[in-house]
Amino acid sequence: MKEQLELIKQNALNALDATETPAALEELRVKLLGKKGELTAVLKMMGKLSPEERPVMGQLANAVRAEIENKLEQRKAAINASVLEAKLAAESIDVTIPGDTVELGHQHPMNQVLQQVKDIFVGLGYTVVDGPEVELASYNFTRLNIEEGHPSRDRSDTFYFNEEDSVLLRTQTSSMQIRFMENNEPPLCMLAPGRVFRKDEADATHSPMFHQIEGLVVDEHITMGDLKGALITIMRAIYGEDAQMRFRPHHFPFTEPSCEMDMQCHKCHGTGEVDGQVCSTCHGEGWIELLGAGMVHPDVLRNCGIDPEKYSGFAFGMGLERMALGRMRINDMRLLFDNDVRFLNQF
Ligand code: DAH
Numbered sequence: 001m002k003e004q005l006e007l008i009k010q011n012a013l014n015a016l017d018a019t020e021t022p023a024a025l026e027e028l029r030v031k032l033l034g035k036k037g038e039l040t041a042v043l044k045m046m047g048k049l050s051p052e053e054r055p056v057m058g059q060l061a062n063a064v065r066a067e068i069e070n071k072l073e074q075r076k077a078a079i080n081a082s083v084l085e086a087k088l089a090a091e092s093i094d095v096t097i098p099g100d101t102v103e104l105g106h107q108h109p110m111n112q113v114l115q116q117v118k119d120i121f122v123g124l125g126y127t128v129v130d131g132p133e134v135e136l137a138s139y140n141f142t143r144l145n146i147e148e149g150h151p152s153r154d155r156s157d158t159f160y161f162n163e164e165d166s167v168l169l170r171t172q173t174s175s176m177q178i179r180f181m182e183n184n185e186p187p188l189c190m191l192a193p194g195r196v197f198r199k200d201e202a203d204a205t206h207s208p209m210f211h212q213i214e215g216l217v218v219d220e221h222i223t224m225g226d227l228k229g230a231l232i233t234i235m236r237a238i239y240g241e242d243a244q245m246r247f248r249p250h251h252f253p254f255t256e257p258s259c260e261m262d263m264q265c266h267k268c269h270g271t272g273e274v275d276g277q278v279c280s281t282c283h284g285e286g287w288i289e290l291l292g293a294g295m296v297h298p299d300v301l302r303n304c305g306i307d308p309e310k311y312s313g314f315a316f317g318m319g320l321e322r323m324a325l326g327r328m329r330i331n332d333m334r335l336l337f338d339n340d341v342r343f344l345n346q347f
Pocket residue numbers: 171172173174214215252254255291292293294295315316317318
């Protein structure tokens with residue numbers, strides 16, 4: 001039996017040395033050490049030995065098993081290492097192959113226009129500020145002289161959050177006039193772009209969410225002349241030196257006097273007609289409405305703790321979408337919000 005074990009050991013070690021692949025090694029492991037393996041068969045015959053011989057042979061068999069297991073681990077490590085080495089040699093990386101180009105996007109057309117407008121105003125010394133879209137009715141309406149019962153406060157026009165109608169989605173950036181005046185001392189020169197919300201159905205020229213840019217200047221001796229000068233300068237910077245503007249009287253509760261400013265239609269040059277047809281850009285008006293403006297109402301100044309005997313100011317509010325449509329010759333506002341990249345890539 002001793003010779004038999006010695007033989008098994010020698011054969012096993014030789015076989016292990018000759019094995020080259022992980023699969024062959026596993027096959028060999030089962031053959032050598034498995035339940036049907038040679039070593040197991042020898043161990044099964046132990047029962048036939050004399051009581052003196054049994055422990056000696058048992059010890060020897062265990063030593064043989066341990067040696068085979070040891071060798072098995074060694075071969076496993078060596079084979080794995082050579083497999084890895086072969087793989088590394090076979091798979092080389094060509095670092096000179098050009099990579100995938102990542103296409104850089106660009107700003108949304110609305111942002112492009114906003115940026116342009118902001119640049120112009122910053123150049124004129126305006127401070128650009130941001131404010132809450134969820135607003136108190138006192139800022140959006142009351143302190144702007146828009147009293148209870150005014151039609152613009154109606155639930156059919158404004159999104160309210162509570163029963164008392166005191167918290168709402170701001171309907172105009174004019175709320176920022178109040179916020180800025182209550183926290184800053186004149187002289188003031190503010191620009192507040194932002195989103196506003198109204199209960200409007202979406203169509204080519206309406207959207208329940210749109211953008212406004214609010215402007216406010218308060219100082220001593222500010223007049224309507226300053227308002228006109230500032231707005232004409234700004235519009236020429238945006239629409240070109242030859243842009244023609246006009247002012248019309250209007251009414252806003254928070255300015256007195258109030259006006260609207262129009263730009264002569266760039267398509268029909270004020271005639272209202274193109275090739276004998278009604279101009280589609282201005283609907284035959286010859287003019288395009290750009291913004292509302294006026295001299296800040298003395299009550300509004302007072303509501304913010306500013307003395308109207310000492311200070312005066314002007315304010316204006318314009319729609320950014322309308323500006324983008326005009327500048328980029330886009331005929332439907334919804335295109336600005338659909339975010340179809342085929343459309344956006346044109347700008
Ligand atoms: N907030 C007004 C609107 O939403 C626009 C406006 C008019 C703003 C006159 C002003 C202003 O600052 O003076 O229609």
